[in-house]
Amino acid sequence: MKNDLLKGEEIKLGIKKKLGMGVASAALGIALIGGGTFAYFSDTVTTQNTFAAGTLDLSVNPEAVINIDNIKPGDTMTREFILENNGSLKIANINLVTNYTVNDAANDNVEDFGKHIRVNFLWNWDKESEPIFETTLYELQNMDPDVVKRDLWDPLWAQKGGIEPGQSNELWVQFEFIDNGEEQNAYQGDSLSLEWIFNATQGEGENL
Template sequence: MSIKKKLGLGLASAVLGISLIGGGTYAYFSDTEVTNNTFAAGTLDLSVNPTEIINVDNIKPGDTMVRTFELINDGTLDISKVLLDTDYTVNDANSNNSEDFGKHIQVSFLSNMDKLDEVIFETSLADLKTMSPEAVAEEINPVIFEDGGLEADTLDDLSVKFEFVDNGQDQNEFQGDSLELKWTFTAEQTEGEER
């Protein structure tokens, strides 16, 4: 091995040795803390009691039926509003029906829990079916939820009057017909806030 290589290897070994000695004697203070953090999402849990709001047979034009049910917030978050989506199917007993049975069923959302006589909003089932859930909420939520929503672990009553409207004309085409109503209630949370 040449002298240059020997000197180069010796110099490299010396630098490595000095750096190991310097690194081993270098000391500093340190302290470590660990935090444990949690993000837990709340729950929206709307239920309706009873789940079957109305079930009547043998109705005739002019009949009215008032039903009261509870909207219950079983969740941990407040509900700001409840949307209502309406759907129904008509089972025609007669194939000659020219009218939608839903156009003859009037729906009135009521307040004044004592007398059940103050109408908040009124429309036919057919029109209610074509309305967006948001539009229905705008009509009924302000009165149902007087305090601006439904707080967690509380409930509010909702009363509805259904009427088979007697239009003073021949309504024989509806004899034997039935209508299956499906209401879908959807809860929306309150706005986010700084926590």
């Protein structure tokens, strides 16, 4: 009986030993399989990439479109100025903002002096051009820039398609001191300081 018990214990120990060795072998196999993934060929390449923003750079030549003294009703003054794109991106649109101040010498104006200065914009296509947009300085100052763009710039963009980098557009403008056929003595000695702000904008984004 005692011998049978001893044999039973030996059998159990043998089984446990074999199970332990099997588990160890299985773990070793898994480790070998996992480690084996590093045995294949491999290669690596690295790319260096950049994003650089372009520039919008609009300039006006000359910077002072007009400086004149001693004008009188009925006078017209024609001047040329050039819009240049010195940036790296195409200028698709330009908004013109008008500001001015009046110096009423005798403090006797019954109307804004700007209502008596008409502006005729003329694009110089081969030196032959009719006004494409005309208004008074008073109206221009109070006009929405989008309306100015539609009436002034769009006719040019239809012909030129904006201003490409390194390119320029000529614009002729004519100022007229309106002779309204009435007494205008109140404007003698008066002056008007005009500021024009040209705001250039890009076009829509592209798939580059």
